[in-house]
Amino acid sequence: MYNLFISLRYLRSRKISFFAIAGVAVGVMTLIVVLSVMNGFDRELRSRIRGTLAHIIILKGGMYGLEDYKQVIEKVKTVEHVIACAPYVEGPALIKLRNRREFVYFKGIDPLAESRVSDFQSYIAPFGSRPEDLLITHGEKNIASIFGGSELFRIGPGEPEKDPGSFIQNGEQVVLVTLKEWDKISVKAFEVVGKFKSGMYDFDKNYVYIPLSVAQELTGAKEKDAVSGISVKLDDYHYANEVRDKLQATLGFEYYVQTWEDARKTFLTAVMMERHVMALILFFILVVAGFNILAILTMIVLEKSRDIGILKALGSTTRGIMSIFLLHGLLIGSTGACLGVAAGLTIVLRINWLENVLYHTTGWRPFPPEVYYFNQIPTVVSPMSIAITAAIAIFCSVIFSIYPALRAARLDPVVTLRYE
Structure with missing residues (x-):
């Protein structure tokens, strides 16, 4: 139980952790918005092609x-x-x-x-x-x-x-x-x-x-x-x-x-490939956020080596020390994924309103109807895609927490407390 308490304390006390949460949230939000719009375009294109045949x-x-x-x-x-x-x-x-x-x-x-x-x-x-x-x-x-x-x-x-x-x-x-x-x-x-x-x-x-x-x-x-x-x-x-x-x-x-x-197999295959490639490219935003988590947790391990030494001296196991930082990564990923899902759904549900505000403010329209032939930006919210995106974000956060967790678990309490 102490490992969860310490993880939550690190999450609240280290403001730099909020940047890691923001990175995960931005990645999840971007994926949800882009995939929803791409799925909407795919549905509308299929509907209109089907109407001509x-x-x-x-x-x-x-x-x-x-x-x-x-x-x-x-x-x-x-x-x-x-x-x-x-x-x-x-x-x-x-x-x-x-x-x-x-x-x-x-x-x-x-x-x-x-x-x-x-x-x-x-x-x-x-x-x-x-x-x-x-x-x-x-x-x-x-x-x-x-x-x-x-x-x-x-x-x-x-x-x-x-x-x-x-x-x-x-x-x-x-x-x-x-x-x-x-x-x-x-x-x-x-x-x-x-x-x-x-x-x-x-x-x-x-x-x-x-x-x-x-x-x-x-x-x-x-x-x-x-x-x-x-x-x-x-x-x-x-x-x-x-x-x-x-x-x-x-x-x-x-x-x-x-x-x-x-x-229309060739055209439909091209649209499907474009959607998959777009998702793959945007997935690397989550990878960048994962490296951000790795760097932040590694820095926390270096700064908190004395605290880790004391915990080991008091009887904490190697597995217990690892779980602290793995839980820290899990909390960052879960919080970021939840915020990203909320922000992504908000944008998707209001995307046409946002486009109209942008158009009337700047005169620029991201999806001009004379080019895309859509009166509104089509979107399809897929619960399965959202769940998979959130799960991947959390999984990446935990995976990138493994190295700093191992580094913390391998610290020798004798070395860390020698000069204390």
Whole structure:
């Protein structure tokens, strides 16, 4: 019991110990804030990527892709957990917007079916558009309709919902130029009937939606009644891998069946690696705090060698002397971890308020929405991550206390008390 009493006394009397506590607290706080923000970004990115794709995508090689797509859809619908399917035609094109030309990808869809497998309807709803608007034809020439990404249609600064004049207006005509049957060129005019905003800059900058039948004409797949792929929605994404394998076995290996995570595997892996590397780099803050503890406890051992000699002369064991300094390190780590968790959670829960205060005070915004495409900084507080971070901080504090504890335990009371 005396070892705990002495450890607490050293902790209270040695003000330098508070610097060690502060070092651990800063390390824990930084890790919690950064990991919460990174987890939030990961969740939002996954949500927005998932919104542009379906749970499962079915593709097939060849010039025309799935020529028998209606039969494939009937087979797919018989598989358990499948609740909706939507065919699509996708390809590159050159688009003429007023006096500029852009390279884009067009996606020919059945808008009603697409609304059942992706977030297409929620992308166009803020602009007062409906999925069926894409099926409207215009004028005597029956010009087809087109939806364009908000960033692709941008002609000035501002938000599409608040500053419609900064974007190409409904009723304007645009022209798509595409390849047809690999050796011909298709040129077709479209009339703008709306914009969409997915929250993914690359998608909003590089994609347009057109009717499925028109896309088939542009690519030369109309005669074959072919599509590029089929989007599939499940009742629960947890069954995605199981359903993917069933569909692959049912359709055969000439088809490519993949989940949306398979389709974006490289990007998702890069985000995951970035999160892990960031955590590893920030972990070294705790290592620096650990060296700080080592230096402080070593200095205390040197200053208190006389006291240690007296304790040994009074009968304290080597293990008892070690436990004093190990407990001291444990108290520093525990106190610092608790303060760091409290500070980290406070910052995470108020991070958007803090960003607004910083922005209105200095004019600088750490997470500008036009760059990151988030209206607010996304955060996800993971109790498991917090517990692991606090445990690592305490563990490091104890580990770095071992050397000074061993040094104190090996002091010879005869030598330390010789001149007393």
